[in-house]
Amino acid sequence: MGRKALVIGGGIGGLAAAIGLHRTGWEVTVLERSPALEDAGAGISLAANGVRALDALGVGPAVRAAARPQYTGGTRTPAGLWLARMDGAALERALGTPVCGIPRAELHRVLREALPTGCLRIGTGTVASAAEWDADLLVAADGVRSGVRAELFPEHPGPVYSGSTVLRAVTAGPVPLDSDFELTWGPGAEFGHIAFADGRAEWHAVLTAPPGLRHPDPLAALGSRFAGWHRPVPELLAATRPEDVLHHDVHELVTPPPSYAVGRVALLGDAAHAMTPNLGQGACQALEDAVVLAAELAAGPTPERALARYNAVRRPRAGAVAKAARRAGRLGHRLSHPLAVSARDTALRLAPSGAAVAMILRHAAWTPPPLT
Template sequence: MPVPRKAAHAVVVGSGIGGLTAAVALRQHGWRVTVLERAASLEPVGAGIGLAPNSQRALDVIGLGDEIRGLAAWQGPGGMRNPAGRWLSRTDSAAAAERFGGPLVLVHRATLIDRIARRLPEGTVRTGCPGELADAGTAGGRPARVTTPDGDIEADLVIGADGIHSAVRRALFPAHPGPAYSGMTTWRVVVPAPEQPFEPHETWGPGSLWGTQPLKDGRIYAYAAATAPQGGKAADGEKAELLRRFGDWHDPVPGIIAAAAPESVLRNDVHHMIRPLPAYHRGRTALLGDAAHAMAPTLGQGGNQAIEDAIVLAHHTATGLDLGAGLAAYSAERQPRTAAIVRKSAQIARLMSLSGAPAVAVRDALMSTVSRLGPGLVLRTFDGIADWQPPRRTYAAGAQDAHAEPGAHEERPARR
């Protein structure tokens, strides 16, 4: 049944990138929105995030795409190297932008969170306020219910954007095993730019990788990954661990590690959901981002897919439309795409995890051969991912939203 406009209240559990994007997009589609955040502030956990052209087009829908494109810092050549510094494959920022309709933009997560949150009215996000799904509701009748320290909230729609260990997911699908350890741990750090210029790169070694990417503000975002036992921590600190693992790799890697403040090095085990959920909704409750489809970071698509989720969910649940049909359409559209990206990310993670000398030599030779045949072959890894386009409203849907706030549905044309 359609959701009456005056009663349309959505509660978003979690104020990460996906949750905040969903809040903005839902408001533009006529919803009243409350965002519940367990943490005391919106300070994000993490360092940098790469926004590919697919998520930039999604952000176009809420009027943020060009602002994010303006933060692009990678200009010119880059590619993949081995620990000694030899280039295994080469590509160029212009070639990537031409193929997929936009640049790769590396931003600090705090910057992205701030840019999205600015589009929400004061009071929309309630920090220090965890939300627990008490009742998923029924699409055709009973409202959903969320329990908070300040009392219960009834909602026409609840969105679980509460991350990889989502309590909302467990409430909806208690029999699902949830995410599993991928065998990989990661480190992330942001440091001042080194004195010597460098070309952006990702370097693959035996069972490990390192990436060095520029940010628009002049700093450097560096990330590393390696196969490791789950739950491991270095007794002498994670900076010391980076030095042991990567300190003899090519420049600028040793200098970046040296420049890192020990307390700024973030270490996190990587979990992913190889077994997909049967759907991304039940009743009046939907999941998005890591809560729905946690993936390895090897394609850099975790945050990008959360942004896509938010835009597609808002598209299918605009007030005045049938909520049950809209949530079913959201699941049907997002589940196959994200499950495929989870699998592809896991395949690349397995390739990265090769550690034996013969296997690493074959892997490096294959990368070099593909690069020599043409940089376009390397970029094909992202075909079907970075070229995604957001859904379009039909004329009828636009007419149903005719009473929305002025400018709420002004969308920029997707870049091709």
């Protein structure tokens, strides 16, 4: 069969898919419509399934070298009381790898460096079909508003606003922190941080808000919104340059596409299953997609049959994670009524010590197929 692949989208999923295809003998071209590689996004936590996918792609050691393992932290109230502790060492014992926190720019760099020179082409605009590039396979990793998905399924309703908007940034310099990773849940809001290997930190603020809401001075607005919250929330905001704050509304695919593959065209990552960030699984599921796609194509005998198997494997798994992420959001920052918040906090405090580990294992205990 033909061995030329075209990947649309130079994000985490698209680059990972290109690596998997390249390692299994495909000639790959990655098209990114942005005129510059801005590496949008502040930081990311990679659960064990994401790290295992990176290992399968051959870039796991390089990612670990640039990441900081997450062993300490958990979930707190705005006053600083612990609702649940994260036992990163227990997760590592169970899964063989720790959760890793890494700047997105570093993850993108590692992925790009694993590809042949000239494979990635930026500023390419839109692409209608693989035939334009004489390709035997088209991988659509073009995000939540995927143009390829819209062409394949014109009746699909597309993404919907989740009800949440997120502001995030990486601090300008190192910040003293007592934990590797934290989430704090207050009425209608969440604040969290990820510590990086160089001492800097990524923070994010998730707010229940109407779509399109923007602030002339985001840091001032957040300072007011999170006034009185426990440290290091004020310290993280104070250590941030205003121009570094990113603000995005969260959209998701509540209605899954009818299939993740049609003929020789595959949907991957957010193009197939854009989900809310409440489980930290969006990028991990895209990495799983990339490994399974490459493995099925390597197994042959034709792209059409391989992509049919890819759809059969990935659609149930990613769909279940997306639903779980949506449920987690409803029990997290989306709660605003004082009685509901109090009931949730009480339930978390009374939960067995291993409950948080068990919940993470439910989604992170994934073993990648071999790439041959």
